[in-house]
Amino acid sequence: MPELPEVEALAADLRGRLKDRAIVKIHIAQFSALKTFDPPLSALEGTLVDDVTRHGKFLDIEASGIHLVLHLARAGWVRWRDEVPSIPPKPSPKSTLAARVVLDSDQGLDVTEAGTKKSLALYVVRDPLDVPGIATLGPEPMADGFTIEVLARILKEAGRKQLKGVLRHQGTIAGIGNAYSDEILHAAKMSPYKPSDSLTDDELATLYAALRGTLADAVARSTGLAASELKGEKKSNMAVHGRTGEKCPVCGDIVREVSFADSSLQYCPTCQTGGKPLADRRMSKLLK
Known part of the structure; x- marks a missing residue:
């Protein structure tokens, strides 16, 4: 399971790749992974990525005021693609692909989850605190205030x-x-x-x-x-x-x-x- 150090580094890596890039489309391959409905997933289409940050073990991609929040759970991960297939992924219980984020220039991200126990979660929210797991987080252990x-x-x-x-x-x-x-x-x-x-x-x-x-x-x-x-x-x-x-x-x-x-x-x-x-x-x- 990715924990604080890996999610911190993952956020930094994605920040460098995504900042100021346009999100063209998001495909959901495992419908059970999407935990929210308002705002809709389509609200992210056409937005520009402003930042990628971390809250505990949650990854937060913020684009034009809308947040795509990922909890990678035990077996989830994010993989960069230099070229995204032109055909949208088909939902399949046997596939490890949970979601695909398509960017401008046909690059993108694959959000994957190995294993049969599907715990990965995606949230589309206006405020990260709208995600229950973030709202109840304890203090950040690397913050200056954690004395x-x-x-x-x-x-x-x-x-x-x-x-x-x-x-x-x-x-x-x-x-x-x-x-x-x-x-x-x-x-x-x-x-x-x-x-x-x-x-x-x-x-x-x-x-x-x-x-x-x-x-x-x-x-x-x-x-x-x-x-x-x-x-x-x-x-x-x-x-x-x-x-x-x-x-x-x-x-x-x-x-x-x-x-x-x-x-x-x-x-x-x-x-x-x-x-x-x-x-x-x-x-x-x-x-x-």
Whole structure:
């Protein structure tokens, strides 16, 4: 799933490609992806792109006062096309294409989603806050106003909730998902199950530095990359996320995983849990 660093870099890449370009047509290939009806999709035709920005994990293409907002979900992406086919795409349940944005000079964007679970969402709105997911976003963790005091308040209000869940909840902190919450907790040397309100002052400072540093480093690595390069950059620089069974780059212990119904987390026992593996009930059931 694209998270804050990738969506930030994707917005920058598209801003350079789209700014002051005319949107000629938008084709919807997966009708379930379009979540709004007013203004209509046709309201974007003939508009000029003014900016491309990010709200949490949402991508916002603003054109003449109308916003095309994309939430790429787990398996969505945006692909640049130097030449758009002259024939509009036909809706097909087997196709990965969700929508196509046709620009002047016959260039454009393909919005795609892999897999069978279709969660990608497109919104055409006059104000980004008309998108429910944006209206309820928590503070941006890379903003100047996201201070250690803000993080302390968030953790206190979360009570005994586990750090992993608090970090990735979009209504609490915007833009951090499954991958970067794993990476932040590994950098902070904290268990994903640690209660949010149990941190000492020193641990709070450590978590704050890990959160800001992990995201800042990822944004810096992604800046200037084309959309086609971002997924590979993200994967290649993960310390624990997606690296089950590999050696931790810090201590050499084996990275472990805890599986859930529709997701999983990865961590290093030596770095994060005092050498003790976390219980993985799903895997235990499979081994019986």
